[in-house]
Amino acid sequence: MKQEPLTVVRNQLIALDTYEMVLKGEEIPSLVQVGQFIHIEIGEGEEFMLRRPISIAEVNDEEKTMTIIYKVTGKGTHWLSQLEQEGQLNVLGPLGNGFNIEHHNHDHILIVGGGVGVPPLYHLAKKLSQHNHVTAVLGFQTKEAVFYETQFQQFANTKITTDDGSYGYKGQVTKVIEKLNQPFTTYYACGPSGMLKAVQNQMSHLNGYLSLEERMGCGIGACFACVCEHTNDKGYVKICQDGPVLKASEVIL
Amino acid sequence: MKQEPLTVVRNQLIALDTYEMVLKGEEIPSLVQVGQFIHIEIGEGEEFMLRRPISIAEVNDEEKTMTIIYKVTGKGTHWLSQLEQEGQLNVLGPLGNGFNIEHHNHDHILIVGGGVGVPPLYHLAKKLSQHNHVTAVLGFQTKEAVFYETQFQQFANTKITTDDGSYGYKGQVTKVIEKLNQPFTTYYACGPSGMLKAVQNQMSHLNGYLSLEERMGCGIGACFACVCEHTNDKGYVKICQDGPVLKASEVIL
Amino acid sequence: MNLNVSLGEVELKNPVMPASGCFGFGKEFSPFYNLNELGAIAIKAATGKARYGNPTPRVAEASSGMLNAIGLQNPGVDGIIKDELPYLQNYDTPIIANVAGSTLEEYVQVTSKLTDEPAIKAIELNISCPNVKEGGVQFGTDPQLAYEVTKAVKSVSTKPVFVKLSPNVTDVVAIADAVYKAGADGLSMINTLTGMRIDLNKKKPIIANGTGGLSGPAIKPIAIKMIHEVRQQIDLPIIGMGGITSTEDILEFLLAGADAIAVGTANFKDPFICKRLIDELPETLRQYGFGSLQEVREQGCHNQSILL
Amino acid sequence: MNLNVSLGEVELKNPVMPASGCFGFGKEFSPFYNLNELGAIAIKAATGKARYGNPTPRVAEASSGMLNAIGLQNPGVDGIIKDELPYLQNYDTPIIANVAGSTLEEYVQVTSKLTDEPAIKAIELNISCPNVKEGGVQFGTDPQLAYEVTKAVKSVSTKPVFVKLSPNVTDVVAIADAVYKAGADGLSMINTLTGMRIDLNKKKPIIANGTGGLSGPAIKPIAIKMIHEVRQQIDLPIIGMGGITSTEDILEFLLAGADAIAVGTANFKDPFICKRLIDELPETLRQYGFGSLQEVREQGCHNQSILL
Ligand SMILES: Cc1cc2nc3c(=O)[nH]c(=O)nc-3n(C[C@H](O)[C@H](O)[C@H](O)COP(=O)(O)OP(=O)(O)OC[C@H]3O[C@@H](n4cnc5c(N)ncnc54)[C@H](O)[C@@H]3O)c2cc1C
Ligand SMILES: Cc1cc2nc3c(=O)[nH]c(=O)nc-3n(C[C@H](O)[C@H](O)[C@H](O)COP(=O)(O)OP(=O)(O)OC[C@H]3O[C@@H](n4cnc5c(N)ncnc54)[C@H](O)[C@@H]3O)c2cc1C
Ligand SMILES: Cc1cc2nc3c(=O)[nH]c(=O)nc-3n(C[C@H](O)[C@H](O)[C@H](O)COP(=O)(O)O)c2cc1C
Numbered sequence A, B: 001m002k003q004e005p006l007t008v009v010r011n012q013l014i015a016l017d018t019y020e021m022v023l024k025g026e027e028i029p030s031l032v033q034v035g036q037f038i039h040i041e042i043g044e045g046e047e048f049m050l051r052r053p054i055s056i057a058e059v060n061d062e063e064k065t066m067t068i069i070y071k072v073t074g075k076g077t078h079w080l081s082q083l084e085q086e087g088q089l090n091v092l093g094p095l096g097n098g099f100n101i102e103h104h105n106h107d108h109i110l111i112v113g114g115g116v117g118v119p120p121l122y123h124l125a126k127k128l129s130q131h132n133h134v135t136a137v138l139g140f141q142t143k144e145a146v147f148y149e150t151q152f153q154q155f156a157n158t159k160i161t162t163d164d165g166s167y168g169y170k171g172q173v174t175k176v177i178e179k180l181n182q183p184f185t186t187y188y189a190c191g192p193s194g195m196l197k198a199v200q201n202q203m204s205h206l207n208g209y210l211s212l213e214e215r216m217g218c219g220i221g222a223c224f225a226c227v228c229e230h231t232n233d234k235g236y237v238k239i240c241q242d243g244p245v246l247k248a249s250e251v252i253l
Numbered sequence C, D: 001m002n003l004n005v006s007l008g009e010v011e012l013k014n015p016v017m018p019a020s021g022c023f024g025f026g027k028e029f030s031p032f033y034n035l036n037e038l039g040a041i042a043i044k045a046a047t048g049k050a051r052y053g054n055p056t057p058r059v060a061e062a063s064s065g066m067l068n069a070i071g072l073q074n075p076g077v078d079g080i081i082k083d084e085l086p087y088l089q090n091y092d093t094p095i096i097a098n099v100a101g102s103t104l105e106e107y108v109q110v111t112s113k114l115t116d117e118p119a120i121k122a123i124e125l126n127i128s129c130p131n132v133k134e135g136g137v138q139f140g141t142d143p144q145l146a147y148e149v150t151k152a153v154k155s156v157s158t159k160p161v162f163v164k165l166s167p168n169v170t171d172v173v174a175i176a177d178a179v180y181k182a183g184a185d186g187l188s189m190i191n192t193l194t195g196m197r198i199d200l201n202k203k204k205p206i207i208a209n210g211t212g213g214l215s216g217p218a219i220k221p222i223a224i225k226m227i228h229e230v231r232q233q234i235d236l237p238i239i240g241m242g243g244i245t246s247t248e249d250i251l252e253f254l255l256a257g258a259d260a261i262a263v264g265t266a267n268f269k270d271p272f273i274c275k276r277l278i279d280e281l282p283e284t285l286r287q288y289g290f291g292s293l294q295e296v297r298e299q300g301c302h303n304q305s306i307l308l
């Protein structure tokens, strides 16, 4: 966990309101575990007092870079979208506990992503595909919002759904998963909480992990902003510190 | 009075903490009367809710540019100092009533400036020098803070004083004025209020004009932030609207 | 989109007006746009006699806000009627006259002079100015005094009376309830919060008066909270204000329970702002799925899901 | 420059500490710098039993500030003593234990458990949390209740008791005076102002609890004003807080009358901030002509020219 000024190598629109940004730095990129996130300072001065949590979508150790994919949904992500090459970003990270995947071998793994929940799963799919068989079901709102389909196809059998049916299957990811009817051993999901709940329900028979999101203050476990109910003794976890990846059977959404 | 985005043509350090900035625009520069000021928006977003009033030091009609000279004393002027060439500045102006000098002809005129009160007097000296004899007494804190000496010398018999005597005469401008012993017909002064008061006192026998400063809200006469006591019926003037240049014998400092 | 709004019997073309004290008596903004575009204009506070106000400096900056301690400088009610209203009469925009005073009698006297002016469509009773030593805010922080001054002003006013509430109170609903019971026709909320900045060089407050009123985006969440709270309990039209700089802000105020809104400090940063917000409002409403201001009201304050 | 400060009998290496609730129980910040650098640490509020707090979302952003409605989540006083204090015992930095409760009895019970812990050098009585439905803030808005809870806590505490005041009141001096009379050893001011933001898409408050506490630079002028006002009238050490992000801010609080200061929200933006401010403070003091903190105090609060 470091605080470091990262340099913007690239920042480009890749889908509706969705940007891919490549960041370079000496320390943070080389520390990243798959599934972790970074906490990004927004703007100069005192207008924005909260950082923005964004997942890490990919890391390139040799180049000392990492990639994030973010959707412009408010003032902070709008500000990010305006950054130009060579711009600097104050980043705290990598934060949280990511996906623990070392034990997988020749497993048949399902990855389920929705919207801006897709990015952390890309890094995951790439890593998992080295020793496993991976299927990815990715849901988006509409055709223009779809991103990274070809990238996922390199590493996973990839199905796309859109809410309005303008691309790929129409409707929710759960409908597609139902039809797949395959012998998955584990699943990993990240996306809006409605989707996670549906997947958690549908796949309750399976070992699964969810990557959760919640509005955050500190991002490091100090402020209790980002808790989620949990079956552990305390009754809760802090998503920023104990998550964002958590065992699906243990979190109460 | 317009609101216009002006483009930064130049922004350079010319003395201790003091910057000269040249701004280009279609509308505002060509409207400027000598002695007026502009009201500058600071930063992006909502952190800075007040504009900064800065005097116009010179105008170039052909180039559609104007020059301001400002000292970094706080967050807003610091932000200004960081602007680079081609940067944009949201400017409201020109504002206020400047120096009325058309009636002068072959007059012997004294100009008294202190610190960042010097800039508006440069435009004035240049204009006056066309038909009059001009003497300028300019006070600064210290040697490193002196600016525009050679520029003034083109148009005026120029004396410099510094508070610490590190350059030119030592001490206050009033001491130098005392020694000049010349048959001035009018004086113009701009600077810190202590200096203006002293000059107003010393020169009470002479027709004089002061350019005043006060913390401002609107800059256009709507908020009553910038009033100054006055001998008129109402008992006050608004510096932004009725000033900044006012008859010395009528303002109560 | 039709932006008409009724504040009780006061009809506005749209819900956007400049806030009192931030727009003078209108004239200074007329070079920027036609004042007929505005939903209304709340003019600078009037007092019984002309007032010079507080010593300068009277304003200071703060993060996302500013402090002011103008101290109710104004030409006095007679001066306003003689020198300022005739100009405003040229427009068909309702004028809301902000009334201030040091004593109950002064409030009554000023109101009775203004109430029959045809340009004036409502009185805004300013019992919340934190910048004068006597009167003003004490009427706005004590429910009993708030009741009395409202009742007295109502008894002489032929125009609807909106009471402008102070946020510098433990229980804003108690004050709102008191003025409601005294017959107020509406509420304006919020006035500024009392604050201070200190000049590190001079080692004393920047504002000569010591304290000043904090306005601007910094106070927006406080305004939203108070409007929301009062909306649940008091059935009066509310003019909402405090830090509005965008049409999204306007929508936030309307959802919280305001019926119309006023823009104060932001006029200093962008003199065109009120007109711009009026022009942009329909598009913003559409973007968030609203076909009319009525729909905003239905899904906002009157929708139980927003109640707590 | 010697930065030692005495808050009554509590001795600090320097006047800078993290504010309660913004630093957890310290551990999370130990990767960033040595906690021994700090003047003190105000730990997260303790209640009688473990509390889960409010539903999420619990935070929202605001211009130059944030809203939070954590709802006093904490492991309970026994959990804190067992699991959190042993780690903090490794440092020689005074720990200030923030005590909250729903009833007077709970405040007393929590205090009596904490007061004999050697790491704890003072109690901070939190009668100003706006984010819990019962207790908390009502003790902080009623002088009589503030008096009673302070008196009761003082009667069981072997450590100095600092009372943390709410800014959501008409008259903060009245509360300060009440707790002074009840025997408080110092004041912490200010806690957050109650605010709200509304989610334009969901048409309801962003924070699940509805309202939250506004903190950050937005509230700084309000904090300065209240500290200045209380300083003139009540002779107790004051820990000042509310929007501090720089050493200039610290100096402003000290000039207004604070004896030490706490940094809250700014820790979220820059986890190194407390250490950085401590390192930079001597240079800033020198820049404004001060040779010591004592000189600041002399030219600030105790100098009649700053009085109004
Ligand atoms: C662990 C984690 C990983 C994430 N990864 C990604 C990602 O890879 N790509 C992506 O596009 N988004 C991601 N998000 C969501 C992202 O943080 C928000 O979209 C973003 O913070 C919105 O900021 P804004 O300034 O544009 O919106 P505003 O609405 O202006 O933000 C205001 C405040 O609310 C918070 N906020 C608003 N929406 C959300 C949200 N959905 N989740 C959390 N905080 C929110 C902001 O952080 C900020 O504090 C992630 C969130 C978390 C918690
Ligand atoms: C009519 C007029 C003409 C001016 N011309 C010049 C000029 O040509 N060159 C120059 O260097 N300065 C000039 N000033 C002063 C200049 O406005 C301030 O130095 C500047 O606003 C400071 O801003 P800041 O953000 O750096 O300081 P901060 O202290 O951060 O500013 C905070 C607030 O206080 C106001 N403020 C602070 N100091 C002053 C001051 N001395 N006068 C007025 N407002 C102040 C700012 O405008 C802002 O609203 C002029 C002022 C006026 C009123
Ligand atoms: C410079 C200034 C002067 C003001 N004068 C008055 C006034 O005369 N009467 C009044 O009721 N409110 C006055 N106010 C308060 C505003 O009308 C408004 O309630 C407050 O500023 C909050 O809105 P804002 O954040 O949009 O500025 C004044 C505010 C400012 C900034």
Ligand SMILES: Cc1cc2nc3c(=O)[nH]c(=O)nc-3n(C[C@H](O)[C@H](O)[C@H](O)COP(=O)(O)O)c2cc1C
Residues within 6 Å of the ligand: A217, A223, D019, D020, D021, D022, D044, D045, D068, D070, D072, D098, D126, D129, D164, D190, D191, D192, D214, D215, D216, D217, D219, D241, D242, D243, D244, D262, D263, D264, D265, D266
């Ligand atoms: C997330 C968060 C949690 C807080 N929790 C507590 C708390 O448990 N007890 C308390 O007395 N104050 C609490 N506070 C208030 C702070 O200690 C402080 O008084 C306030 O935030 C103002 O300081 P700031 O503007 O520097 O944040 C909390 C503030 C925040 C932002």
Ligand code: FES
Residues within 6 Å of the ligand: A215, A216, A217, A218, A219, A220, A221, A222, A223, A224, A225, A226, A227, A238, A239, A240, A241
């Ligand atoms: S964001 Fe502070 S504990 Fe998770």
Ligand code: FES
Residues within 6 Å of the ligand: B215, B216, B217, B218, B219, B220, B221, B222, B223, B224, B225, B226, B227, B238, B239, B240, B241
């Ligand atoms: S700055 Fe508003 S009247 Fe002069």
